[in-house]
Amino acid sequence: MYIFLLKGIVVWLVMAGAAIANGxxxxxxxxxxxxxxxSLPVCGIVLSVMVFTITLLLIPYFGRQKPHLYWFLGVFWTLLTLTFEVVMGHFIEGKPWNEIVQVFNVWKGNLFLLVLVVLVMSPFACAKIRGFAK
Structure with missing residues (x-):
């Protein structure tokens, strides 16, 4: 499990780099x-596609696993992402909480929620597509 989590962190760092480039x-x-x-909704869609594509390309890196591990991986990536957003936004950049939560405001064109849904679902979906889910 330790190696599985380390691999998850490595792939998440690739996604984080893609997200920073997208921003x-x-x-x-x-x-x-x-x-x-x-530009905000367009980049939300682009980032969602990037996350799915990165997952599709790198899911073989995890080998054949039981389906619950792919779901766990998606939740893990989502928690890493939310932690990064809070730590970076509030504690490093000093943004107030009301500004931080605006990333969830779909009505203002922010599709961060879509990105989070893709993060949760893509490991299992891509493992099924690539034939890696046991």
Whole structure:
């Protein structure tokens, strides 16, 4: 289980790098061009696709596992992501809590909830697609 978790952290770090690149692309290229009203949901969809694609490509790294371990992995990635958001946003950048929770505001175009759903579901779904779920 220890190796499984370490592999999960490594793959999550790849996803975190993709998320940071996606945010940079949104802030520096898309928002000036499209405005935040459109760039925010577009990048939420793009990040969701990136997470699913990374999972699909790297799921063989975990080998054949029982389905509950893939669900556990998705929950683990989601908890890592939420922890990162809180630690980075509140404790490092000093953002107030009311600003931190805005990442969940779908009505303002933020699709972070979609990303979290994809994080939870993608390990099991990709393992099924690739034939790795026992």
């Amino acid at each position: 940079f692309f949104r802030d520096e290229i898309l928002t000036p061009f499209l405005g935040s009203g459109l």
